Amino acid sequence: MPRSKVKLAFIENKKARKSSFMKRKECLKNKLKELCTLCGIEACAIIYSSYEPGLEVWPEDNTAFQNVLNAFLTKLPMERNKFMSNQDSYMKERISKAEGQIKKQIVTTRDFVKANLMSDCLSVATTRTEGSCGL
Incomplete structure (x- = not known):
């Protein structure tokens, strides 16, 4: 059974937040x-919080964290940014995807309208003796 979609909104209550x-x-x-563990990858996280002073890193083992960070920083910027995402790039990607879906739907709708119009013309033409669709 799928979970219901979570409504993302700012939590007003400070303690609850x-x-x-x-x-x-x-x-x-x-x-x-x-x-x-499952995929055999190396990963790290840097978490900034207004609730705690400083920052928190994962993994807590400093050498493992440094290894992942150094591996990331030694990559060329082009390669580094290839799979990075921020809110701006994410929204642009979603907008372009939605625009593509809209264009596809417009073409589908146009084809459907043409087919219906052609069907109407043919059904009228078979009932009339002149053979015109009466448009």
Whole structure:
């Protein structure tokens, strides 16, 4: 049974917001740990928070974190940015995808209207003796 879609909105209550952040932070770290274990990848996370001073890194082993970070930083910027995403690039991607779907739907609708019009003309033409569709 699929989960219902979560409505993303700013949490007004400060205590609830902090509690939600703490829970989601732990879930994020657990997911990273699972990815590393199951897929055999190296990953790290840097988490900034207004609730705690400084920053938090995962994995907590400093050498493992440094290895992943150095491997990332030694890549060329073009290769580094290839799979990176931020809110701006994500929204542009979603907009272009939606525009493509709209164009595809316009073509489908146009073809459907043409087919219906042709069907109407042919049905009228068979009932009339002149053979015109009466448009």
